[in-house]
Amino acid sequence: MFAITGATGAVGKRVAARLAAAGADQRLVVRDPGRAxxxxxxxxxxxxxxxxxxxxxxxxxxxxxxxxxxxxxSENRVEEHRSVVDAAVQAGVARIVYLSFQGAAEFCTFTFGRDHWHTEQYIRDSGLEFTFLRDSLYLAGIVSFVGDDGVIRGPAGTGRVAAVAHDDVADVAASILVDGDASGRTYDVTGPEAIGLADAARIIGNACGREITYYDETIEEAYASRASYSAAEFEVTGWVSSYQAIAAGELSKVSDTVDRITGHAPMGLPEYLTRHPASIARLMPREV
Structure with missing residues (x-):
């Protein structure tokens, strides 16, 4: 029996669908059963x-x-993860497959990546068998970086990111869940190549038929341009530091995990945009 958490989210629901297709016994763990x-x-x-x-x-x-x-x-994210791990131990669960983040480390540049590192350490100390899937930024996230004005703004410099599709992450997760895996392994889950945001802008522009550009913000500009969202400081820092992590080269490593685990190549940005045209609908030129 598998328990799939986050089953209403982009990865969880895809994993649940793949397990259902495989005929696996599973329980969807959700906050709102009506949205399952x-x-x-x-x-x-x-x-x-x-x-x-x-x-x-x-x-x-x-x-x-x-x-x-x-x-x-959230500011309580690690505590929430620890609550789930403790519950798994008390319930007699044998294994956790945790969806982590590429480059997770105690002092990694991307501040939310530090949450993943602390969660990994807690799982390691729990006595549970475990597998960590450290995915890169999502291709959908790269598309979401584009503002309505057609500009990607962020302090990513000339760094590159091996962004990955939700579908490929779900394929890897489902395969590892069903086929099993030696405990203690960590996998980077990435797309087929690492690209810079200027390249991403060009690819997205070609797909939607308008000019998309990349503006390399300073750190000060990055915080100022996000001030209008009135978000909490920790959240804005997370947003800005995701670009800084790209600049630092912490998200540029390309892995062969998708090929090796699933038997198919991962999607790159051009293929993703072809298969998910709705992702750029808001960027398409409007008829006058």
């Missing part, structure tokens, strides 16, 4: 927040393996 994907042969938990350990323990009852999708970015 409709799949044949799956159980859906009662409402279960990561921070509600007792609810998570009940959701994990009879489960062998948990696919743990990281919580939404």
């Amino acid at each position: 994907p409709t799949l044949s042969g799956v159980e859906i938990s009662a409402p279960a927040e990561y921070a509600d350990r007792e609810a998570i323990i009940r959701a994990f009852d009879g489960v062998d393996t948990v696919f743990l999708v990281s919580a939404s970015e």
Whole structure:
């Protein structure tokens, strides 16, 4: 029995669909059962927040393996992850497959990547078997970097990022869940190449038929241009530091994980845009 957390999200719902297609027994662990994907042969938990350990323990009852999708970015994110890990131990779960982040380290540039490192350490110390999937930034995220004015703004310099598609991450996760994996392994999950944001702008522009450009902001400009969102300081720092991590080369490593685990090549940005035209609909030239 698998427990799939974050089953209403971009990766979790894809993993759940792949397990359903494979006929695997699974339970979707969600905050709102009404939003759970409709799949044949799956159980859906009662409402279960990561921070509600007792609810998570009940959701994990009879489960062998948990696919743990990281919580939404918050100041309490690591504590929420620890709550889930503790619940897994108490429920008698044997293994966690955790969706982490490329370059996760105690002092990595991307501040949200540090949350992933602390979570990994907690899982290592829990006594559970584990596999860590460290995915790069998502291709969908790269597209979302483009403002409505057709400009990608951020302090990424000339750095490169091996961005990956949600579908490829889900394919890897489902394969490892179903086929099993030696405990203690960590996999980088990336696209087929590392590209700079100027290249990404050109590719997106070609796909949507308008000029898309990249502006390399200073750190000060990056914080100033995001001030209008009135977001919490930790969140803005996370946004800005994602570009800084690209500049530092911390997201440029290309892995062969998708090819090796799934048997197919990962999508690059051009293929992603072809397969997901809705991702650039807002950027298409408007008829006058």
